[in-house]
Amino acid sequence: MSNDLTWHHHKITAAQRAAQKYQLPAVLWYTGLSGSGKSTIANAVDEKLFKMGCHSFLLDGDNVRHGLNGDLGFSDADRVENIRRVIEVALLMSDAGLLVQTAFISPFAEDRTLAKSRLGERMIEIYVDTSLSVCEARDPKGLYRKVREGTIKNFTGVDSHYDVPSNPDITVNAVSMCADECADKIISFLTEKGRIGTSSVGE
Ligand SMILES: Nc1ncnc2c1ncn2[C@@H]1O[C@H](COP(=O)(O)OP(=O)(O)OP(=O)(O)O)[C@@H](O)[C@H]1O
Ligand SMILES: [Mg+2]
Secondary structure (H helix, E strand, O other): OOOOOOOOOOOOOHHHHHHOOOEOOEEEEEEOOOOOOHHHHHHHHHHHHHHOOOOEEEEEHHHHHHOOOOOOOOOHHHHHHHHHHHHHHHHHHHHOOOEEEEEOOOOOHHHHHHHHHHHHHHEEEEEEEOOHHHHHHHOOOOHHHHHHHOOOOOOEOOOEOOOOOOOOOEEEEOOOOOHHHHHHHHHHHHHHOOOEOOOOOOO
16 A cells, blocks of 8 residues: 555544434444355345335345456455455445445455454344255255356355354344344344434444
8 A cells, every 4th residue: 555645534424424314334244154045134134224214235245246346256365355345345335324234155254353353343243044954955046056066166165164153243043033033133133232223423
């Protein structure tokens, strides 16, 4: 980074922008195996927030790879860069006062630690706890079938590691609870913690 760059502080803070929408800036960071239900649950949360009049936005793995991260592949270096960019975009969007949701497998604890170091108290880590066998049976994108056929390598949970979060803010068991119940649990958390329905600017 150039030494000639200077951070320009703006007059309106993230908390003020969010307060205008009766919410606090937040990044709901979902993590879980492929097929665990991250996109499905985040969509349900998005819909509920929208109906409540909150202002949210969902950054979803495959969608982001179509555009912003279209130049990245699945090498270790590209996976790290993929997450780094998502963290920075989530940070900017939460600076704009939004409730941001990110739905990426984000399998490595160090990815989530990096996110935490950038997002701080704004980050709410959500572990979508679905066993590999259930994910494989669901196989919504047909990816596990391709893994078993040997056409996809380095797949999380099969031949690439997944670090189970050690201390997530919320765990949703997407086997015993349907997607709507998982979404309700997340909305309840946001309400109880005063992250929505508030005009406080005390971030
Ligand atoms: N309780 C549940 N919560 C979420 N999804 C569920 C649940 N029960 C069944 N499903 C189904 O499981 C599938 C989950 O797929 P989804 O695309 O949401 O997973 P994902 O975690 O986003 O995967 P990927 O990392 O590959 O994007 C969907 O087909 C969904 O309908
Ligand atoms: Mg998804």
